Amino acid sequence: KxxxxxxxxxxxxxxxxxxxxxxxxxSGHRSVSWYQQTPGQGLQFLFEYFSETQRNxxxxxxxxxxxxxxxxxxxxxxSTLELGDSALYLCASSASGTAFYEQYFxxxxxxxxx
Amino acid sequence: LAKTxxxxxxxxxxGQEVNITCSHNNIATNDxxxxxxxxxxxxxxxxxxxxxTKVTNEVASLFIPADxxxxxxxxxxxxxxxxxxxxxxxxYSSASKIIFGSGTRLSIRP
Numbered sequence: 001k002x003x004x005x006x007x008x009x010x011x012x013x014x015x016x017x018x019x020x021x022x023x024x025x026x027s028g029h030r031s032v033s034w035y036q037q038t039p040g041q042g043l044q045f046l047f048e049y050f051s052e053t054q055r056n057x058x059x060x061x062x063x064x065x066x067x068x069x070x071x072x073x074x075x076x077x078x079s080t081l082e083l084g085d086s087a088l089y090l091c092a093s094s095a096s097g098t099a100f101y102e103q104y105f106x107x108x109x110x111x112x113x114x
Numbered sequence: 115l116a117k118t119x120x121x122x123x124x125x126x127x128x129g130q131e132v133n134i135t136c137s138h139n140n141i142a143t144n145d146x147x148x149x150x151x152x153x154x155x156x157x158x159x160x161x162x163x164x165x166x167t168k169v170t171n172e173v174a175s176l177f178i179p180a181d182x183x184x185x186x187x188x189x190x191x192x193x194x195x196x197x198x199x200x201x202x203x204x205x206y207s208s209a210s211k212i213i214f215g216s217g218t219r220l221s222i223r224p
Contacts, residue, residue, distance in 0.1 A: 004157070033212075035214075042214060042215075042216050042217055043158070043201060043214035043217070044214070045211075045212040045213070045214070048212075055210070056210040056211070056212065057210075058211075058212070090157050090158070092157070092158075098205075099205070099212055100146050100205030100207060100212065101146060101148070101163065101205075102148065102160045102163055103148075103160065104160070105150075105157030105158045105159070106157050107155070107156060107157055108157055
């Protein structure tokens with residue numbers, strides 16, 4: 001089986017712009033979660049989707065949003081980008097149907113905001 | 115406020131057993147603890163998971179004491195390829211919160 005794929009792998013944006021990141025989970029996995037990783041804050045949970053519904057949400061501002069499609073693919077959107085949004089954004093999928101159990105991570109999208 | 119802490123770094127030698135501890139508070143009896151390994155430029159990779167006492171798989175063991183205020187990842191006979199950052203993750207099911215530990219950078223020497 002193919003692993004979790006994320007596109008694009010690298011992205012450079014300017015403050016104030018918005019960005020959309022894409023994630024394709026492992027075939028058959030219906031739970032998709034998103035994480036932000038920075039040197040200062042480490043790994044932080046953004047949100048989790050299951051069957052097109054947001055199930056859990058971390059402590060991030062409303063500028064961060066996501067959605068999941070009927071084929072389980074997911075997108076994450078960040079509006080009005082700030083310099084502090086520069087990070088590695090990781091997507092993970094789970095066969096168990098929840099991020100509380102074993103997850104498979106993609107390689108991430110490196111976002112740089114200038 | 116849920117908080118999960120780990121040692122920043124650890125050093126060991128090939129062939130040794132390494133134990134990495136994660137301290138967590140307010141964890142319920144059915145909250146799972148999961149450990150992940152991360153290499154540079156890669157996403158984290160699942161190692162082991164459990165919610166009580168001891169769990170063992172082909173690569174590691176996980177120990178959770180009765181008070182559930184900490185958990186310990188045990189890596190038997192480490193090799194150079196085990197040099198990585200190790201993260202614990204606690205899933206607080208009642209609060210629907212997922213908290214990663216700060217990560218432990220493990221360095222293995224020949």
